[in-house]
Amino acid sequence: MKFAYRFSNLYGAVYRQGNLSFSKDGNNVISPIGNRVSVFDLKNNSSETLPFSTVKNITCVGLSPDGGLAIVVDEDGAAQIISLITRAVLQHFHFHKPVSSIRFSPDGRKLVVTKENVALLYHAPGKHREYNALVLDKTYYGPYDETTCIDWTTDSKCFAVGSKDMSTWVFGAERWANLIYYSLGGHKDLVVGCFFEKESLDLYTVSQDGALCVWESDTEPSGLVLTKKVAEKEEEKESSLEEGEEAEEGGSRAQVIRGKADSPKDSEINNVRYLQKSKHFFNKEGEFNNLTCASFHKDTHILVTGFASGVFHLHELPEFNLIHSLSISDQRISSVVMNCSGDWIGFGCSGMGQLLVWEWQSESYVFKQQGHFNNMASLAYSPDGQYIVTGGDDGKVKVWNTNSGLCFVTFTEHTSSITHVTFTSSGFVIVSASLDGTVRAYDLHRYRNFRTFTSPRPVQFSSLAVDFSGELVSAGAQDSFEIFIWSMQTGRLLEVLAGHAGPVSSLCFSPVQSILASASWDKTVRIWDMIDSWQTKETLPLPADGLAVSYRPDGQELAVATLDGEISFWVPQDATQTGSIAGRHDLVMGRKESEKITAKQSAKGKSFTALCYSADGASILAGGQSRFVCIYNVKEQILMKKFEVSCNLSFDAMEEFLDRRKMTEFGSLALVDEGAGDGDGVQLSLPGVRKGDMSSRHFKPEIRVSSLRFSPTGRSWAATTTEGLLVYSLDGSMIFDPYDLDLDVTPASVRRQLRLKEWTSAIVLAFRLNEHALTQEVLETVPHKEIPVVCGSLPDVYVEKLLFFLAGCLEKSAHLQFYLSWAQNLLLLHGQKLKNRSGAILPTIQSLQKSLQRHFESLSKLCEWNIYTIRYAVALSKQRGLKRSAEQLEEGEEVEEEEEEEVVEDEDLFEGMSQASMENTVMVM
Template structure:
């Protein structure tokens, strides 16, 4: 078992706070998710979270015009320079203030930062060779209140800023003859957005009170002339004595005194003048919905498209400068926090922080390109589908979501539950999802038709805290928290078969053994009971423990199960004999941490922590454990030793991250964290004295607590996921950083393997490459062996090398273009060694799951291409049949002669277009194949 797991993706959370932006090519959206950033590729339908983590939440993002670097700014004003190519941090800079917006100039030479009442302009990193990537160019003060927004002109010489002081300020970043600083007023509320028109000095100002102001400039952008330095040099009178010795006369010559008279400074050009070009209001368009404040705005210069978002979830599209309304839509009942328009002006990205929602809307076709939303509350449970293709999550908001593990997108959401979802399971055939909830129901959802086709309830109203499904998917069990019963249903009829009584406390954990169908239940009454569901005897064994049971899970082979208790112990038990096999003391492995409002030390608070979720690895050699902590521990089951500890987050915006008390928050009256300041209000409020509070007395300022709700290993064993406060964290196994040879000798080298292959000893070369265990070398040897000899080689392979060959082929089918080649190897492998593989199915189950997942994914990709080509060929056939039908009659011939020529040319264009689409599809199919 390797432990080189690294963070690979973040699912279940698409937006938290801050501004979203498009990449320069317009195909991807970059969204801040907590202290990380996620990139949603809309063209390839895939999401990716960069392995870059900041100290607190990210609030501002700016991408360079070339799309190579990005600047991230956090809540505390810390700036990070991130390479989008290498996905690494290149530099740090602290702005020491909260930054409202960061924006690169269109030419990419500078970037501007709005903070407090000033605007700072920096040289863009990478344009020159410097030690510090953040080099300040100039600071522009002038606002008397906090600046909110900024925008650049098309030539990157002038920028404008909007502020809470109700002014728009135009500043020249280069010294110009006719412009230095210009102020625009007339606004009665905060300027939410100020935008320059394309290749013009005209400005559109959007105010918070739902007004839009248009300012016309009498000077074109091309008429802005740079300042020419014409300063005459005034020198003081200087005596210049030139002693020139004359060889003949020996006389000395004295130079005369000269004085330069300063010339008059030339008169500079006159300044620019702005005049009102119009004042428009949204109040007329909002007669039905009522008045709401504007929260965000975006402007596309090429198409003159102005998009404004409101606090009630509506957004308007207007064409400027005439303010013609194009669309008026609503995405939710919560305010729109951020929006962006891509470079072509076709897609509009909208983000809502309260709902964690991210939308990309194509306004011309009035359709969604992307519509993603995480759980409103935290995720509470998770499970993988048997093939590892999908991930199912349940949340505190009562929703069940199904995510694609490859793309990272949610493709279906079930909202039938009205209470918190406490458990989710997928049947063995992968066609149904079962979920238990605190609303007293267990629901079955169909993944083919996406509907709730069965609902299971108990005779008396009860709240279900856990769920278990047997290996065949026929028996469903749920544990209650009020009646202390275990309810058993059959999936075929939905009838309640029996109720298992015996526990004296709420049922906290249930799990089925996949080998013999034994059901294990854990409870707060400090017992674990083993039940024979398929037998009439009922309860088999009762195991007494020293503390309350919090989690329970079986090993994949069903011969062992692990129990996590309230005293932070993990105990291992034999299923048949019910004897204890080992114990892990994990209290200190959870780590020491404290909340801001804790009055005890981190070491003292750690005494109340325990593991709340357990999961065995695919091979059963290791176990994952986590709880109310930022750490995830992986233990060796045989040695009961901690092998590695993973820190899921270092985001100090979460509670429970810090190990020691922050001295910066300490005052002579105590910690500021203990003072309820009412900072939960989005509009903000000043920190008041202890005991003084105004406004909404029900508002509270709180930070979410970092914790892990559930863990799950993928069936392939290549990755594991954790349901945390940050979202669904995916950790994958990195093959490139581990060198793991198998029975390696001194004489086994890549050169010796290639020599053996050159001699024609294919079987020996293949086994030597597996002993060296380098993927590139195994691929080179395998692809050099003729396919005709695959049957003979596979029959002579020992079982150890058969397992390694099966795992290698499952991995290669995912990434290689030679699918048919590997399938021709795979067929004799499964045919010849099928019975032996069935006997040791537990050891090769992860390889078989990987193979199944990758084959399913390739099948879906190829099926889409084949269907597209099929329909395209049918279209071409019908087009050719229509062309053969010509109009009859002389009049029709005379009248339709010219039109036939036009039709022929149009048909030729259609054929050419169809041929291009077919060639592009064939190219994409070649890329896949």
């Protein structure tokens, strides 16, 4: 279980491409991010990335009406049916072609999938007892070009499909006699959205050129008539039901009754017809602005449209009254969706990687997040493990909360790519280095850039390190080969260290003393003494260019990654090498599409670029130009485990062999130049071209790991990759992991011990079963006065388990004093035994400290505010008592003794409240 890390969450990105969806209750936004799906809880302000991934980037997500099922489809048409309740993949399915949209019917019994110019009607999974989850019911042909959008009527009888051929097709979900299909024109550009009116066949269609057509039907939904053959079959089914045969599902029987009631026998059937009632235009100023997405809320009759300029409009239909028009950015709005109540609107901008939720009635943001829209270069954990800071190639420094998974502050002072970020030992200062020639320090109390460190002449900083005291800031330059040292207090440049003959690639301070290690491309690692006149203490020769250097947490060992793919270990005191790991064979690298050499030959030039020791120093984490992250045992110098950070084939260098289907007579298709040739660079697609502009250039980003860090608690580690900031944790898995389990250990036996008031025995049984909910139930059943007795009689092996459990409960539970009493008694009664095993329980203690620190920050402000409130109440009481006494003296009446006692009692009461509040504040601190 020591290395049983599993994928926990994905930070650094909130939206990439595809359609957004709201959950059934409207409190969650479901957003595709690359080949994963994230769920953002707007009510609790948290995010969760589902523990599954597709083969390529996700293009569309279909959500069932009950909110329990989702179908995600990637670029190639490979689909996965996901349970949003258990977060598990139920089945895989392949549509064999790229899918443009997918939509469930409102009753949840069917779904429509559009690919190319075909609409496919499937039975929804879970509604019938069938071997295959998706059973094809009907195939609809009609559009001449690719389909773009789908919408259902509220009674699930019909659906509409929009197409790039500027037409909209209305199809019947059943075999209606008076509606087989109906084609609607009226547009001069591709149809972006089509929407049915509530409980009606009236239709709204929106095109890319900003035109809205309102279509009115001459038939109500109740006027749709089944064909004779279908009606006869339905009558036979109904007669069999009347004879006593039970149907598998009541929904089909309701549909049968409705079909029979709507089927006249001898009357003439009139076909459904549409009439264009009106036509409206969004671009009234004359400037051309493409309409990119649209959404319609049928209950409130509100149409939301997003444009390529970042502007969105809200209109009330069918009158086309403009409610308001706003701009959220200058980038294209890729997706828009409204929640079930119609109060919140979700926007996705793929160009900026931005996700917004807007409440249009109050005109305020409910949710606003933006990830790094370029690669992330570096990350760092705060000392308490509560925050993660990341720096990206977009020049932004973002701070993420590990509990919620959301970014709460972004610093944009840098004007070029960030190369390294780090926290100081206090945890309240972030330092970042950039290629713009500055090193900046940020304050997490006031959220501002309070220091800017520069060099005498402009250089590009490629590495950064801060000593354990937080006073010295060092940065290495990649063009002048020098190391600059500044004072954090004064901001002055203290020293410039020269000696390297190549770019300084990595810096690292010793965790226990002011000694700096610097790795360079000149094949050396230099040890600098910050106390003894900034002199070089040792020079370590390397077999190749140094890329990364890292100190062990006790400062007694140094690990260096070099260009030849090796990791060497050194004792910095006497400059002796203790061992090395040849990691080139573990860097399994795929073959790029544009490379002419094989993956095996390409792997010879790969190396590790990021190193990080574990909390106990027994193992080291290494990553680089590969999709794998390796954990090595330092003492044995062997590979313990490999983690695949991504299986997304949309990235380059993922496959070991080239696909033979992409080979032509001229070689690989990726090597064939498909440039514009002698054209004039016109961006418009040619007539007859179905896949857009054939001269457009596309590139696939290469998968790699740029930075690695272990959490201070040791329970998780994070890596900045091409996909984003990936967090792997020991706590995120849903694995049943019992301890010392036998047949007598059951939930019933645990509750039996609780009824007998055998508290210690119940706790031991609960930990042996290892179910979180049951353990929490047992702890919260123990009376408060019995906590010291139970803690004293607890076996030693369960003390550590209980401490770790308390650290997790303190993060989420509201019973703060109750769990603090448990932790206090455990540490007081078993402190000496725990001290002897300090190395093993260090992650548990750090996790407990992290929880206490978070509560301290939130409660200290509240307690301080209460102290001032109580002081104000005491002063106000005194003022009122003095005023009342003065009035009575002026009237000539004596102040009664009882009233004086009341005033004294009031003052004593308020003074007691103030003293109690102060004591609670001190206790929490």
